[in-house]
Amino acid sequence: MRTSHVPHSYLGFLLSQHAGAVQRATAEALMPLGIQPRGLGVLEVLSAGGPLSQRAIGYICRVDRTTMVAIVDELELEGLAARDMDPDDRRAHLVRLTRRAAGVLRQARTLARRVEDRHCARLSAGERKALLAILQRMLPPVTDCGSPVSAMAHPARRD
Amino acid sequence: MRTSHVPHSYLGFLLSQHAGAVQRATAEALMPLGIQPRGLGVLEVLSAGGPLSQRAIGYICRVDRTTMVAIVDELELEGLAARDMDPDDRRAHLVRLTRRAAGVLRQARTLARRVEDRHCARLSAGERKALLAILQRMLPPVTDCGSPVSAMAHPARRD
DNA sequence: TATTGTTATACTCTATAACTATA
DNA sequence: TATAGTTATAGAGTATAACAATA
Structure with missing residues (x-):
């Protein structure tokens, strides 16, 4: 193999660079809306199939439940999500979107896609896809605590 | 568009997940060698065209010069790199590889590629390429301090 | 005994500010 | 005045440990 053996040939290096750049730019773009990239992910999950327990959201977003506390706190503070008691399990909170959330979500999507557009500017449409x-x-x-999770944890979609 | 609107359709989310997984696994795999993924990157850069100043390495690896201090410290502590005075600029250190470095670099490459193999297991050879x-x-x-860097900062290759 | 949410804590990785010695 | 390296410090983001309430 003759490809230059610099860090730029390592998958981990490349992924880290791009992840950092995109997440930094997305965070900056979303700041006027009062949310962070990870908060946008939670909004998307709830919009697709909420309300859900914090734990269930954490499974989908792949973040620890202790981290979910902070994320939902932020969304609640911005009036975008609310915690309800789960009548079926009094330990759990069912997190739902507020009426404000729909508009913010729509704007956030636009801003986030714009960041992606810029970052992918050098790619063809086919490459990007x-x-x-x-x-x-x-x-x-x-995975959760090291063991693979088979069930997506009672998705609780109201269908 | 009918694609599920979960976080998994966001480029930043996907990149972050993969970057985290690959870097975590690589760090674990390299631990027996006493180096970290970022240290491996520096070894590669020096192997491809050292000795270089810490600043020059930082440009290539895209890390701040304050971070480079810690990285080179680690490599020096493991006996893989050494700092020499730059005769042409007494502010700068020329970082070079030690004799031990070649063997460690070879092993590290194997371990790192193995991690990548595992992470890309679900991809075809074409997709991975x-x-x-x-x-x-x-x-x-x-970029450095916000402004694009045109020159790769006196590469100082001894050719 | 196990699980949900919570808090306090710690860890990783990185960058900013201020310093020194040079240039 | 600017730059290379260094240090101390702070920030973002994450996880671990321990707790209360509940299953």
């Missing part, structure tokens, strides 16, 4: 598909398919199975 | 090419081409130009 391929990148997203590959990254999605490459995602390892969700 | 495409992923790497796309990530390399998508890398934004190096």
Whole structure:
């Protein structure tokens, strides 16, 4: 192999650089809306199939439940989400979106996509689509405390 | 668009997840060698064209010069790199590899590639190659203190 | 005994500010 | 005046440990 053996040939290095750049730019773009990238992810999850317990959201977003506390706190502070008692399990909170959330979510999507557009400016439409598909398919199975989680934890979608 | 609107459709989310997983696994794999992923990157840079000043390495690896101090400290502590005075600029250190470094670098490459193999297990050879090419081409130009850096800062290769 | 949410704490990785010695 | 390296410090983001309430 003759490819230059600099860090730029390491997958971890490349992923870290891009992840940092995109997340930093997204955080800056979303700041006027009072949310962070990770908060946007939670809004998306709840919009797709809420209300959900904090733990269930954590499974999907792949963050620890202690981190979810802070994320939901932020959303609640901004009036975008609310915690209800779960009548079926009094330990759990059901997190739901407020009426304000829909508009903010729509704006946030636009801002976030704009950041992605800029970051992918050098790619063709096909390459960009391929990148997203590959990254999605490459995602390892969700784990919790080291053991693979089979069930997505009572998705609780109201269908 | 009908694609599920969960965080998994956001480029920043996907990149962060993969970056975290690969870097965590790589760090664990390299631990027996006494180096970290970022240290491996520096070894590669020096191996490809050292000795270099810490600043020059930082440009290539895209880390701040204050961070480079810690990275070179680690490598020096492990006996893999050494700081020499730069005869042409007495402010600068020329960082070079020690004799031990070559063997460690070879082992580290094997371990790192093994981690990448595992992480890319679900991809075809073509997809994996495409992923790497796309990530390399998508890398934004190096910036330092907000302004784009045109020169790679006196590479100082001894040719 | 195990689990949800919570808090306090610690850890990783990184960058900013201020300093020194040079240039 | 600017730059290389250094130090101390702070910030973002994450996780671990321990607790109360509940299952």
